[in-house]
Amino acid sequence: MIKNIILDFGDVFINLDKEVVFREIPKWGGNRFTTELWALNETYEVGGISSEEFVQELQSAFPKASADQIIATWNAMLLDFPDERLDFIEALAQENQYRLFLLSNTNALHIPHVEQKMGTQKYFRFKNSFEQFYLSHEIHLRKPNAEIFQFVLDENGLLPEETFFVDDTAENTEAAEKMGIHTWNLKVGQEDVLQLKSKLKDALSSS
Structure with a gap:
């Protein structure tokens, strides 16, 4: 039972729109989401780093992207x-x-x-x-x-x-x-x- x-x-x-981040990466001056960034995301998902640290790390990887752009894109995967x-x-x-x-x-x-x-x-x-x-x-x-x-x-x-x-x-x-x-x-x-x-x-x- x-x-x-x-x-x-x-x-x-x-x-969800799980692909939105990958579509935006070329606009940020990158071409892929690396193994290191996947590991960063997993660390973030278990609360191992703060939102500020997470966004800063992504900015380091994609210098053309502002913090606001990264946050907006990250949240854009959430639909209706x-x-x-x-x-x-x-x-x-x-x-x-x-x-x-x-x-x-x-x-x-x-x-x-x-x-x-x-x-x-x-x-x-x-x-x-x-x-x-x-x-x-x-x-x-x-x-x-x-x-x-x-x-x-x-x-x-x-x-x-x-x-x-x-x-x-x-x-x-x-x-x-x-x-x-x-x-x-x-x-x-x-x-x-x-x-x-x-x-x-x-x-x-x-x-």
């Missing part, structure tokens, strides 16, 4: 949050059939921007639909590392076999599967979180 659902945020609830998804998660929470948790790789620039973009009231309607709202930069852990899944399981007394995890990134769902968690690797543009209940039935029938 599934008793707990852990959900990703980006491209599960809020739509369809109302039907908000209504869906609120209704699911009100049914009180499952314990709901959010687990997102994100950063200290994105979350205030999301709140501003959605509006404070809608943002807190969303946040309050979850028992726990785990953001990587606040808990200093990120997917797909096993430690982040173990942290959520341990802190909330969850059993893997009673837990269902939804994420748009296969690497993340594969990591959760290795721990015995049921998963749905949501295919962006082909599937929607609104199909969650049917996916839960599929998981139960195949277990």
Whole structure:
């Protein structure tokens, strides 16, 4: 029986444009996002450096870009949050059939921007639909590392076999599967979180 659902945020609830940074890099005098910059982003996502340090490091890599340009581009990957998804998660929470948790790789620039973009009231309607709202930069852990899944399981007394995890990134769902968690690797543009209940039935029938 599934008793707990852990959900990703980006491209599960809020739509993303993950390519916007790569489109802007040539305008900043660069041609690629290096291995070192990927590592920098991962450090930022676990709260290892401040937003100011993160932006300064990107400015060092791309001297033609101003701090404001970098911040604007970084936040431009956050698109719309369809109302039907908000209504869906609120209704699911009100049914009180499952314990709901959010687990997102994100950063200290994105979350205030999301709140501003959605509006404070809608943002807190969303946040309050979850028992726990785990953001990587606040808990200093990120997917797909096993430690982040173990942290959520341990802190909330969850059993893997009673837990269902939804994420748009296969690497993340594969990591959760290795721990015995049921998963749905949501295919962006082909599937929607609104199909969650049917996916839960599929998981139960195949277990």
